[in-house]
Amino acid sequence: MESWGFGATVRRWRDRVAPEAVGVPVGRRRRAAGLRREELAALAGISADYLTRLEQGRATAPSAQVVEALARALRINDAERDLLYRLAGHAAPGRDVVPSRVPPSVQRLLDRLAHTPVVVWDASWTLVLANAPYDALMGATTAWHGLERNAIWRNLTGRNGRVVHTPEERAGLEAGLVADLRLTVSRYPADRGLARLVGELRGCPRFPELWEAAPPAQGPARRKIIDHPAVGRITLDCDTLVVAQDDLRIMAYTAEPGTEDAERLALAIVLGTQSLV
Known part of the structure; x- marks a missing residue:
């Protein structure tokens, strides 16, 4: 899985998030099964343009704050969150660090x-x-x-x-x-x-x-x-x-x-x- 890279991992995990599970309204003509890029960006509090660059590998050094925001928006478990940190080049926060994880x-x-x-x-x-x-x-x-x-x-x-x-x-x-x-x-x-x-x-x-x-x-x-x-x-x-x-x-x-x-x-x-x- 780590061979996917950070952007590809976020892209694949975005596809598996049901919009209704994260409070995103679903219209009749919706084709995407998961979250659209702009929807994930809004949930994470980042720009859709920056998320696009992350997913396409044109931005390669997201901050720990951005990683945590994406992990929260994607509703991933602790193991996946740790993986996302590693893919971004960060050590996952340990117990000796003030937690910012929203379970x-x-x-x-x-x-x-x-x-x-x-x-x-x-x-x-x-x-x-x-x-x-x-x-x-x-x-x-x-x-x-x-x-x-x-x-x-x-x-x-x-x-x-x-x-x-x-x-x-x-x-x-x-x-x-x-x-x-x-x-x-x-x-x-x-x-x-x-x-x-x-x-x-x-x-x-x-x-x-x-x-x-x-x-x-x-x-x-x-x-x-x-x-x-x-x-x-x-x-x-x-x-x-x-x-x-x-x-x-x-x-x-x-x-x-x-x-x-x-x-x-x-x-x-x-x-x-x-x-x-």
Whole structure:
């Protein structure tokens, strides 16, 4: 199988993915049994042009982030994921590295939340994935690269986007995120990427102080105000679900049914997903 090469492997595995299994609508005139190239690209958060070059062997050095995104979109098992990493020239992440793997069982859960704004972070608070309703609510995450994908860096540098915080809420959020990162470093002391992240964060003015501080007594506020450019301010419940075995944080944003906030959220999702098409 390894003789296929990375691009050919992705191409063959794309053909075997049933569109309905990954939430892709199937029309009557559809001829392809598996995923179309543009469909896989959209699921993985990469451009269709780049996927074309990968499959044709014209791009030969995909990043580990791209490999993981394709593995997730293709719904492959752990052994196949490890193979995909090797074909791309990377070592598969071991247990001493912060995991960013979304296992099939968790992906099925996310599929059931397809109409709810949901974002998934790893234990370093680096973005793993965001669904279309989340991007519609908060602004597109697809253009984030490098440190831009880290929630701690974004908050410490004022790039928290559309969420409205009081000074007290912001201070508590930043302290909580850094305290959680400190625990993550203690669990993954050999992760070089995590060490580089901490080194980069030390350049943020408040980070060194927060790194040495005691954890905050209270967790982050569960209700958040989103200042959406098209529909105005929306007050939402934000619940964080921790997948302990895979060290993931799933954040879901919801509103009480029948309220004005629920109506604004629905409108924001409709307007945002239309603009993302």
